[in-house]
Amino acid sequence: MIFGVGCDIAKVSRFEKWVLSKDMISRFYNENEHVSENAGLQRKCEFYASRFAAKEAFSKALGTGIRGFNLNEVFISKDDNEKPEIKVLGNAKKMLEEKCGEKYKIHVSLSHEKEYALAFVVIEIIA
Template identity: 35%
Template sequence: MAIAGLGTDIVQISRIERSLARSPALAERVLTATELVEFVGHAQPARFLAKRFAAKEAAAKALGTGIGRGVSWQQFQINHDEAGAPILVCSGYSQELLQQRQIHHCWLSISDEQDYACATVILEC
């Protein structure tokens, strides 16, 4: 197995909070329908969105595309396993890129502390 991509991102939670206040539609642009359900019921929605934002940015960076060039926020969904660990699920063009590059596993770590949320994605082939 070899590392085929690495991406990391850090987000200031207050920046997401301000952006949400200006444009509540931000959540709909970044989150999938499944994630939106969790977002709406979350005790700290800005923190939730900041963590997803960072994870999706990190995933796009690991792919080498960034958001754009055929890759969108909606093509990444963050699920959790039975123990609560985050799982990155890709669809659309991002999934095609993974298949083309023979990526067999996407490792995702998400952290937050007071003012910041960060995420790292490692693509393994």
């Protein structure tokens, strides 16, 4: 059963000042979601913009907005096939389990191009 759906778009150029500030990155991103230092500025901005959009989309799918948890408790990792997946920790996980129980699956799709990054999230309750 589908519990919730969320979508978000972010302007990539907005993240340039974030990329240049380690404080902003550590505030909003989990230590497990960092782009290579060798990546160019545009690539770094796309990386962080798409992940920020995923965090926003997750909060919309959960139905809470970004309230009750920190954004760095929701992060993108990759599975064995390099497919992105959302992981949740702390209060975000507690809220998710309160709403969906312990059997759920979070689907995520990320996309970006030069100017915009987009994320789409579906939270599915597994019966």
